[in-house]
Amino acid sequence: MSEAHGGYYLPNPSPWPIVGSVGLALFTGGFVNFLHGGTKLVMLAGVAVLIFMLFGWFGAVIKESESGAYDHHVEKSFRMGMGWFIFSEVMFFAAFFGALFYVRMWAVPWLGGAGNNLYTGELLWPAFESTWPTNGPGDVGGAFKAMGAWGLPAINTLILLSSGVTVTLAHWALKKQERQKLNLWLAATVALGFLFVGLQAYEYGHAWNDLNLTMGSGIYGSTFYMLTGFHGLHVTLGAIMLLVVLFRSMKGHFTPDRHFAFEAAAWYWHFVDVVWLGLFVFVYWLI
Amino acid sequence: MSTVATAHADEHHGAPKGITRWLFSTNHKDIGTMYLWFAFTMFLIGGAMAMVIRAELFAPGLQVVDPQFFNMMTTMHGLIMVFGAIMPAFVGLANWMIPMMIGAPDMALPRMNNWSFWILPVAGTMLVSTMFMEGGGPAFGWTFYAPLSTTFAPASTDFFIFSIHLLGFSSIMGAINVIVTILNMRAPGMNLMKMPMFVWTWLITAFLLIAVMPVLAGAVTMMLTDRHFGTSFFDAAGGGDPVMFQHIFWFFGHPEVYIMILPAFGIISHIIPTFSRKPLFGYSSMVYATASIAFLSFIVWAHHMFTVGMPVAGELYFMYATIMIAVPTGVKVFNWVATMWKGSLSFEIPMLWALAFVILFTIGGFSGLMLGVAPVDTQYHDTYFVVAHFHYVLVTGALFSIIAGVYFWLPKWTGHMYNLKLATFHFWWSVIWVNVLFFPQHFIGLAGMPRRIPDYATQFADWNMISSIGGFAFGLGQLLFLYIVVSTIRGGEKASTEVWDGSDGLEWTVPSPAPFHTFATAPEVR
Numbered sequence: 001m002s003e004a005h006g007g008y009y010l011p012n013p014s015p016w017p018i019v020g021s022v023g024l025a026l027f028t029g030g031f032v033n034f035l036h037g038g039t040k041l042v043m044l045a046g047v048a049v050l051i052f053m054l055f056g057w058f059g060a061v062i063k064e065s066e067s068g069a070y071d072h073h074v075e076k077s078f079r080m081g082m083g084w085f086i087f088s089e090v091m092f093f094a095a096f097f098g099a100l101f102y103v104r105m106w107a108v109p110w111l112g113g114a115g116n117n118l119y120t121g122e123l124l125w126p127a128f129e130s131t132w133p134t135n136g137p138g139d140v141g142g143a144f145k146a147m148g149a150w151g152l153p154a155i156n157t158l159i160l161l162s163s164g165v166t167v168t169l170a171h172w173a174l175k176k177q178e179r180q181k182l183n184l185w186l187a188a189t190v191a192l193g194f195l196f197v198g199l200q201a202y203e204y205g206h207a208w209n210d211l212n213l214t215m216g217s218g219i220y221g222s223t224f225y226m227l228t229g230f231h232g233l234h235v236t237l238g239a240i241m242l243l244v245v246l247f248r249s250m251k252g253h254f255t256p257d258r259h260f261a262f263e264a265a266a267w268y269w270h271f272v273d274v275v276w277l278g279l280f281v282f283v284y285w286l287i
Numbered sequence: 288m289s290t291v292a293t294a295h296a297d298e299h300h301g302a303p304k305g306i307t308r309w310l311f312s313t314n315h316k317d318i319g320t321m322y323l324w325f326a327f328t329m330f331l332i333g334g335a336m337a338m339v340i341r342a343e344l345f346a347p348g349l350q351v352v353d354p355q356f357f358n359m360m361t362t363m364h365g366l367i368m369v370f371g372a373i374m375p376a377f378v379g380l381a382n383w384m385i386p387m388m389i390g391a392p393d394m395a396l397p398r399m400n401n402w403s404f405w406i407l408p409v410a411g412t413m414l415v416s417t418m419f420m421e422g423g424g425p426a427f428g429w430t431f432y433a434p435l436s437t438t439f440a441p442a443s444t445d446f447f448i449f450s451i452h453l454l455g456f457s458s459i460m461g462a463i464n465v466i467v468t469i470l471n472m473r474a475p476g477m478n479l480m481k482m483p484m485f486v487w488t489w490l491i492t493a494f495l496l497i498a499v500m501p502v503l504a505g506a507v508t509m510m511l512t513d514r515h516f517g518t519s520f521f522d523a524a525g526g527g528d529p530v531m532f533q534h535i536f537w538f539f540g541h542p543e544v545y546i547m548i549l550p551a552f553g554i555i556s557h558i559i560p561t562f563s564r565k566p567l568f569g570y571s572s573m574v575y576a577t578a579s580i581a582f583l584s585f586i587v588w589a590h591h592m593f594t595v596g597m598p599v600a601g602e603l604y605f606m607y608a609t610i611m612i613a614v615p616t617g618v619k620v621f622n623w624v625a626t627m628w629k630g631s632l633s634f635e636i637p638m639l640w641a642l643a644f645v646i647l648f649t650i651g652g653f654s655g656l657m658l659g660v661a662p663v664d665t666q667y668h669d670t671y672f673v674v675a676h677f678h679y680v681l682v683t684g685a686l687f688s689i690i691a692g693v694y695f696w697l698p699k700w701t702g703h704m705y706n707l708k709l710a711t712f713h714f715w716w717s718v719i720w721v722n723v724l725f726f727p728q729h730f731i732g733l734a735g736m737p738r739r740i741p742d743y744a745t746q747f748a749d750w751n752m753i754s755s756i757g758g759f760a761f762g763l764g765q766l767l768f769l770y771i772v773v774s775t776i777r778g779g780e781k782a783s784t785e786v787w788d789g790s791d792g793l794e795w796t797v798p799s800p801a802p803f804h805t806f807a808t809a810p811e812v813r
Contacts, residue, residue: 008472010393013303013311017402024456025409028449035445035515057398073471077395080467088459088497095505095535099520107528115598124523138524141517216517219526226512226520 009069016057023049058244062261066253075260082264086271089234093275096230100223100282104132108219111137133287135218145211146220149284152203156196157280160235163192164273167242167266175256179249186246189269193239200232227283234272241265302803310405313397314803315382316700318404322379323693325407327769329371332415334762336364341724341758343741344751357741358426359418365429366447369547370454371411373681376689377550378403378461381489384696385465387794387801388483390474390810395467403461410453417443417450428739430540433521433532437513445514448507455500462496465489474793476812480571483792487574488553491581495542495549498585503539506532530595537588545584548680549577551648551688552619555641557792558695559623562638563630564789569622576615576622583612593664602661609659613652620649635787636710640691643718644684651679654729669739672732678725690717690768697772698786702800703779709771716764723757 027046034040064070070078112130113121121128125137133146147153170185207213207224215225245265248254254262302308302317312318339360343351352360382400386393394400417424422441425431436444469490473482482490509532512518519525521532552573560567567573589597589605597605623645632638654676658664667673698704727750732738736747743751782799793812797805 008392011313011398013307013313014398014401015307015311017398018310018405020402021405021409024406024453025413028453029413029446032445032449036442077467077471080471081396081399081463084463084466084497085459088463088501091498092501092505095502096509098502098535098538099505099509099531102531102534103527107523107531108526110528111523111526134526136519136522136524136526140519140522140525214517215512216519218519222509222512222518222520222525222527226509226518 007071007073009064009071009074011060011064014057014060016053016060019049019056020053023047023053062248062253065260075258078260078264082267086267089271093227093230093278096223096227097278097282100227103219103223108132108134108136133220135220138218141214141217141221142212144213144217144221146287147203147207147211147213147224147284149280149287152199152206153280153284156199156203157276159192159196159199160273160276163189163196164270166192167269171262171266174249174254174259174262177256179252183246183249186242186249190239190242190246193235193242193269197232197236197239200228200235224283227279231272231275231279234275238265238269238272241268312401313393315386315394315397315400316801316803318394318400319379319382319384320700321404322375322382322407325404325411326372326374326376326379326689329367329375329411330765331769333364333367333372334765336360336367337758338762340364341755344743345755346752347743347745347748349742352741354741355423355426358428358739359424361739362425362428362431363415363418366414366425367411368681369429369543370451371407371414373547373685373689374458375407377489377492377547377685378458378465380485380550380554380689380692380696381461381465383700384794385468385486385489386472387797387805388486388792389469389472389477390793390806390812391468391472392804392806392809394464395472396464399460400464403457403464406453406457406460410450410457413446413450413453417441417446420446430533430536431510432536433510433513433529436532437510437521440514445511448511451507452504455504458496458500462493462500465493466497469493474806474809474812480574481812483553484556484567484570484573485550485553488549488556488577491577492546492549495546495581495584499539499542499546502535503543506535506539509535530592533592533595534589537591538585540591541588542581542584544680545580547685548648549581551644551685552577554688554692554695555623555644558637558641558691559626559645561695561787561789561791562633562635562641563627564632565626565630566791567622568625568628569618572618573622576618579615580612583608583615587612590659590661590664593661594668606659606661610656612659613656616652620645620652633788636705636707636714637691637695639711639714639718640687640694643714644687644691647679647683647687647718647722651676651684654679667732669737670732671728671736671738674738675725675728675732678728682725683721693772695787696794697775698782699794699797699799699801701776701779702782702798703775704782705771705775705779709767713764713767713771716767717761720757720761720764724754724761725757727751727754727757 023046025046026042026049030040030042030044030046034043109115109130110117110120111125112128114130128137135141135144166185166189170182170189173181173185213221213224215221242265245262248261302314309317309321312321339352340357343349343357382394385391420441420443422443424441424443425436425447427435427440469482469486509518509520513520513522519527521527521529523529556567556573587605587609589601590609593602593605654672658667658673658676694705694710731747731750734747736743784798785795786799787795793806793810796810
């Protein structure tokens with residue numbers, strides 16, 4: 001077993017990180033190979049290894065947690081780690097939001113001749129008028145229609161906001177030791193999460209096929225799919241986290257004062273919620 | 288299973304045996320050692336590339352390599368030194384020293400610590416391997432500006448992109464570990480304003496890493512989709528903007544500069560007080576100066592792009608903001624000098640390197656001030672003056688501090704004192720030749736020689752030849768460093784617990800060599 005140092009749990013040597021590195025190597029190398037016309041198999045093998053690593057690593061952590069190895073000191077490390085991880089995710093999205101703001105505020109108007117860029121407009125793209133949404137002076141990807149805010153996106157906003165409420169209700173139930181309610185509200189949150197992802201997929205189909213809005217639709221298509229795509233990926237991950245928490249809750253894990261995994265998943269869930277609000281306002285609404 | 292917490296509480300295992308000791312390690316000292324060796328390996332690879340560059344530039348005309356290969360060398364040299372040598376070396380020092388300095392039994396999240404390291408060899412191999420692929424490796428400069436890195440880049444660029452992603456994962460996980468360790472694992476009594484400066488500078492560095500590495504990941508992700516999925520982020524025809532790439536890159540890139548120098552400030556702030564036998568002058572101002580530099584680093588990025596065609600108001604803002612950084616940096620240099628004032632100085636090897644750091648880094652800081660002035664930067668931009676500037680801050684700054692740190696802590700790590708004659712020789716050899724190498728680059732830069740060009744006009748020939756001679760000699764000298772370190776690990780005069788006469792801090796209270804596990808029970812800090 002592992003050694004405890006002054007109460008702080010220090011794990012024994014672990015094979016999982018290096019398994020993860022092998023998985024990342026296969027996945028990234030395989031992905032590049034696939035992009036250049038090679039087989040998908042290496043990439044998929046990488047995904048398989050990464051999933052195996054996640055099961056092994058989290059499995060070990062859950063076992064240690066259930067055996068009572070972690071004190072509050074260790075849990076505080078986990079808590080801080082998760083907080084800073086979410087901060088790094090915020091900065092990842094900030095890069096794409098920054099790109100969106102930059103092109104809308106500066107790059108596109110400048111292409112149209114704004115500021116001291118009269119000659120940029122006149123010499124390079126005399127026919128271009130700065131508008132938003134746009135696929136640029138080159139009409140990249142052909143004519144398209146932007147996604148309206150008040151159809152599915154508005155419904156999706158309601159769904160995500162409600163899921164924020166249900167996950168809080170689940171938290172209250174956990175604190176009051178009402179296991180039945182906890183499981184119910186967690187299941188509702190997971191269901192709302194996957195419903196969101198499903199609707200988003202439907203919306204993508206509609207945009208791609210009916211509106212001719214693709215990733216290739218100039219800068220609007222680029223920012224639209226990059227932001228909503230990575231958000232959708234994060235919602236999917238968050239929903240999977242909550243699903244794992246639900247399974248653990250059904251097995252009787254977590255106590256009113258010890259439930260880091262629940263809190264971490266809930267924080268993550270609120271994070272994707274807030275990102276969505278930014279998306280709804282700046283990608284869908286203000287166009 | 289509460290037995291876990293109690294039954295083994297007093298057990299002290301030694302290091303595990305065999306290869307799994309390293310592959311599966313959860314020990315901060317072993318992981319720190321791996322980081323340092325990885326960094327040194329990459330330093331030698333990147334250094335070999337620098338030798339190719341200096342060989343080509345030894346004389347005007349094209350004689351050693353073709354221009355494409357030359358561009359690949361400058362690009363890979365920069366990438367490898369920044370991401371493969373300097374950054375991992377500082378993380379290695381952080382791994383070794385932070386837990387010992389704050390009285391913690393290990394890093395807060397030991398398994399993640401292992402993963403942070405073991406991603407690096409994957410990323411490093413991937414990056415280096417691009418050189419052997421069809422079309423060659425990245426040759427667009429370490430800043431990989433679009434569209435050179437998108438439309439006009441070789442096929443291997445996708446491997447480069449993922450290697451940057453992986454390096455980012457590694458850095459972010461490493462930084463989270465450092466922050467959590469510092470905030471959650473300090474010995475009782477060590478409040479924030481009692482923390483050693485190396486710990487403070489790393490806390491702030493880790494914050495910078497978590498804030499900007501994801502932005503870099505975003506930038507390379509946009510490159511990837513521009514290359515393969517039809518997006519137009521950096522393509523004006525689609526309404527995007529290649530200049531936007533530069534903005535995003537330098538929003539990462541400028542804090543990155545401080546990521547590579549703040550830990551250096553920390554190391555120097557330990558060495559100078561030790562050999563002055565005085566506490567650090569102005570400790571709290573040092574902390575605030577570090578924090579101010581970190582804050583300013585987020586709002587000055589476009590001073591790397593003064594010639595790109597920004598609105599004049601933007602140029603003025605970025606110029607003034609940039610020059611402001613001189614204030615907290617000046618505070619630091621003043622404090623180091625004031626620490627030595629009326630101190631009882633002695634000039635052991637780490638002190639020699641630290642003094643060279645203070646003087647030579649300050650020269651790099653001054654040329655940075657010159658570059659920060661927008662109207663004159665129009666003249667200096669993309670010349671060898673820039674190359675001279677950032678090599679003074681990165682080689683005689685960051686690298687010298689790492690070497691100083693290694694000479695400072697090596698006896699603690701290995702239990703042996705190194706060969707002083709050889710180490711003294713190594714110092715003087717390096718400090719002379721590094722100036723022969725980089726100082727003339729100021730002259731040829733001011734005279735107008737552009738960077739990243741394999742051939743040049745004949746009026747630059749003399750100083751280039753001198754610079755190349757300095758480069759070969761400096762490079763050769765670092766093999767001596769390798770020899771000194773290896774022979775110190777193997778044996779040598781026994782080092783005492785304190786190692787140095789004026790040593791101060793928890794790390795000097797554990798035996799030399801530091802046992803596999805330190806501070807199983809937290810020490811009390813007055």
